[in-house]
Amino acid sequence: MPNMKDTIKTVAIDLFYKKSYFASGISDIARLAGIQKSSIYYHYSNKEDILFDILNTTMLDLNSSLNQRLEGLKTAEEKIQAAIESHILFHIERQKEVIIADSELRGLSIENYKTITKMRDDYEGKFQKILKKGIDDGSFIKTDYKIISYGILTMCTAVCLWFDQKGRLSKDEIARIYKGFLINGLKKSHRSNSRHQE
Template sequence: MARTVGSNGPKTMEAIRKAGLRLIYTQGYEAMSLRRLAAEVGIQAGSLYNHITTKQDLLFDLIKVHMDELLERLDQALDGIADPEDRLQAFIAFHVGYHIARKREVFICYSELRSLESKNYDIVVGLRQQYERKLIGILDDGVASGRFTVADTTVAAYGILAMLTGVCTWFKPAGRLSKEEVTGIYTGMVRHGLVRTVDAPAVAEAT
């Protein structure tokens, strides 16, 4: 394959990331070879080492960049929103939209977590816990203000995240439902399970 990316370091690294993401998604981390990666990018295999040291470095880079961006974008989505219900709605909309748009990154982040070396694994797990704590904090605030009713906010957060993230496995942009419609359905289900309803006034007994 002819060289296609030139000698520009940042452009070459970006091409390596894109090709690595595609190959790991389709073949799996263990099956992907650096020789194949170099061929996909259009450089000599030895030239890869000017940008990455090992295949493990590439996997860690892909997952960490994904997690860093996920946390940064979430903070932007929640910025300026104080009400717990509004924050919950913003969280759901962000999570669904982000995960639909980055299906490959999300898949690799979950399926190849086991392939990370111990030090890299601990870093990524720490980032995932930061993200989880964002939702736990929203639920805690809702409970404290009397807006949400939930026995254990940590367990509830894990359940919500598992449900929302599952959208990656079945959603199709050209499918029956739009991203906005799916987000609305998920928001309704979560709110139905969490938001405290106002008790109806008691009916006076007949005398």
């Protein structure tokens, strides 16, 4: 017997994912939750409040998921691999929510928008810190770590857009393939100086 607020949130995630935030009505949510639309306002103060609740918990969970995964790791290579894995797995496991988080920020008021983007920027910052460290200590190729962090993050984020539960590859296989490809791209190639190799 789950409480009604959770039910509302769950059906809202479903609707926002399928139809987008603005195309989903309060009455749609109410119908799927099995209550009258006015009852929604007992649990949430307005429509945007539902969206914010979804985005907020998603970002919180994403962040703590990363922190947990990074605990105890030392080298930049270990860390970036763990971060990539954490990011990919979260984006598969929480597919609907992260798709909403990526596409519905325009539904937020200015203050709420700032709250969410602040969390996103902090999260990105952790990836950038790892990359910078790896470049500085010579384990990664010299490159623009900010731009590359965007690249890595968006590449792994987009997994949520095409991942198919019944597809050919499991989430762990996808994480492994991407980790390998990205690490290969980050590490010094045969063409550059080979001080660290051989």
